[in-house]
Amino acid sequence: MGLAHARPDLVFAVRRCCMDGFCTLICPDGIEARPVFAALRELLALAGVTGIDGFTMTQVDREWHIFSAYRAVHGIYYTDLPLLENASEWGADTLFFPGCSLASYAPELTRAVFAWLREQGMEVALSVDCCGSPLRSGGFADRCEAFKHRLAERAVSAGIKRVVLVCPGCRDEWETAEGAEGLELIALPELLAAAGAKPLPEKLRALAGNEAPVVTFFDSCHDRDGRFGGPLRRIFDDGACVECAHHGANAVCCGAAGAVSLVDQGICDRRARRALDEEPRAAGAELVVANCPTCAYTFAAARRADAASGEGAAGPAFCQYLELLFEPGFDWPGVFGRLESMWSGEYGPWLAQELL
Structure with missing residues (x-):
């Protein structure tokens, strides 16, 4: 691990990798990078170069x-x-x-x-x-x-x-x-x-502002084989659907993968903006449907950061696919509020002892 101590930039590069497998798509030798970088992270942790900070x-x-x-x-x-x-x-x-x-x-x-x-x-x-x-x-x-x-x-x-x-x-x-x-x-x-499930019109109206929005899908970087995205497109085949530049086998990270935010919040924010705003707008989409709850959480956090900075919601609406098929959904403002209130309420000292 002498090299890791001498070259902290190499450690930083390992920690900045989201391990979404996208680089494997363009690798001429088809090298599977995910297990390589997972092993590198494990070696860094075992050698004490990186620690538990951020992962407690x-x-x-x-x-x-x-x-x-x-x-x-x-x-x-x-x-x-x-x-x-x-x-x-x-x-x-x-x-x-x-x-x-x-x-x-x-x-x-x-x-x-x-x-x-x-x-x-x-x-x-x-x-x-x-x-x-x-x-x-x-x-x-x-x-x-x-x-x-x-x-x-x-x-x-x-x-x-x-x-x-x-x-x-x-x-x-x-x-x-x-x-x-x-x-x-x-x-x-x-x-x-x-089972023939179809989006609920009232949920489409509530989330996107109209009953027949132009929909695009954000495929998780773990769904390059389309096991989730393929059926979702059949569920929405009665509506207007468009594809973003990156989808299916060509999917990219939403910003959350690899816990990269712990070392480079900026790159996570840029990835989220690409997935939530830039590519959907370029495709003409009004609603982004994520097939992963963590992706939806990442998008909600990005929108929350926009509101805090005064930028507002610049891009399309978003949701996780289940929110369009069932009556309940995610109350993201409530979720973030409850996450914050945990630390200042009566359970704060216990949480600090158990989790920090």
């Missing part, structure tokens, strides 16, 4: 992290539903895995999707676990793999046969989890499209 709140293999604490402080529980912990008692063979952002920041939407899966005849249980990806971003790949292995073991031992996933990033982690080889992984948009 996203150690999702511990009892308390930002998502579990948010749910506890604000009374977001799902104990009335079949959970992974008691799935076998309910006879559940399907696991609904909404991901940490959806389960924490949009509980009513999470419940609505869970109810819909039941209406489709599924014996379903819910997991509010994270997929483990924040650990990988922090350079803790070994902890990430161990965490995913335990999650897969719990699912298999509970009698789970299939996992329904909201987020492409979660799908990537489940696909590479030791012990999950026998599980069927299903992208939720595949089920929605097969």
